[in-house]
Amino acid sequence: xxxxxVEAAIGTELPPLVKPPVTREQLHRYxxxxxxxxxxxxxxxxxxxxxxDGVIAHGMLSMAFLGQFIEQQxxxxxxxxxxxxxxxxxxMVRPGDVLTCRGRVTARSxxxxxxxxITIECWAENQRGERVTSGEAIVSLPSA
Numbered sequence: 356x357x358x359x360x361v362e363a364a365i366g367t368e369l370p371p372l373v374k375p376p377v378t379r380e381q382l383h384r385y386x387x388x389x390x391x392x393x394x395x396x397x398x399x400x401x402x403x404x405x406x407x408d409g410v411i412a413h414g415m416l417s418m419a420f421l422g423q424f425i426e427q428q429x430x431x432x433x434x435x436x437x438x439x440x441x442x443x444x445x446x447m448v449r450p451g452d453v454l455t456c457r458g459r460v461t462a463r464s465x466x467x468x469x470x471x472x473i474t475i476e477c478w479a480e481n482q483r484g485e486r487v488t489s490g491e492a493i494v495s496l497p498s499a
Contacts, residue, residue, distance in 0.1 A: 360428045360435075360473060360494065363460045369475065372424040372456040377416060379450050385415045417454055417479040417488035418442045424456035424477055425492045434497050438472070442490035446481075453482045458492075469498035 363369065421442050429435035448454070458477035466472055473496065478489040 359431065360460070360475075361432065361496065363473075365460055365463060367460050369428055369458045369460070372420070372427050374420055374454045374456070377448055377450055377452045377454065381416060382448075382450065385419065417448050418444065418490075420454055420456050420479050421477050421488055421490050421492075424458060424479075425475065425494070428458070428475070429494055432496065436495045437492060438495045439493040440490060441492075442488055444488055446485055446487040448481070448487055452487075454479045454487065455482075461491075465498075466495075471496045471498065 360369065422440060425437055425440060429437065456477065456479045458475045460473060461476045462472075462474035464472045473494045475492045475494065476489075477492055478486045480486050
C-alpha cells in the first residue's frame with residue numbers, strides 16, 4: 356500500500372514513478388548536460404568494439420529519475436526540503452528501457468530544532484525488475 360510521505364510509517368512503500376521508454380535523444384541530452392559525453396556509452400557500434408555488447412549509457416539518466424521520484428514525494432509539501440540525496444549506479448540503462456522508481460521510508464526522527472527527518476531508501480528498476488540505480492534520500496519537514 357502506498358502513502359504520502361508525511362503519514363508514511365517506517366517500511367511503507369511510496370507511490371512509484373514510472374518513466375516512459377528511454378530514448379537515444381534523452382541519453383545524448385543527459386550526457387551533454389553532465390559533461391561526461393563518452394561516445395562508448397552512447398554509440399552501439401563503439402560499445403561493441405570494446406566488448407560492451409551494445410551498452411550505450413550508464414546510470415546518469417536513472418540517477419536523475421531518482422531525484423524526480425523524491426521531488427514527486429514532497430511536491431505537495433512546499434515546506435519540505437530534500438536535505439540529502441545519495442545515489443549509486445548499479446547497472447546500464449538502454450534505449451527502450453522503462454524505468455520505475457520506487458522507495459520506502461526506512462527511518463523517522465525528530466531533530467533538536469523540531470524538524471522531522473525522514474529517510475527514504477529509493478531505487479530505479481528496469482522492466483525486467485533489475486535495479487539500475489539505488490539511493491538514499493533524507494527529507495526534512497518543519498514541525499506541525
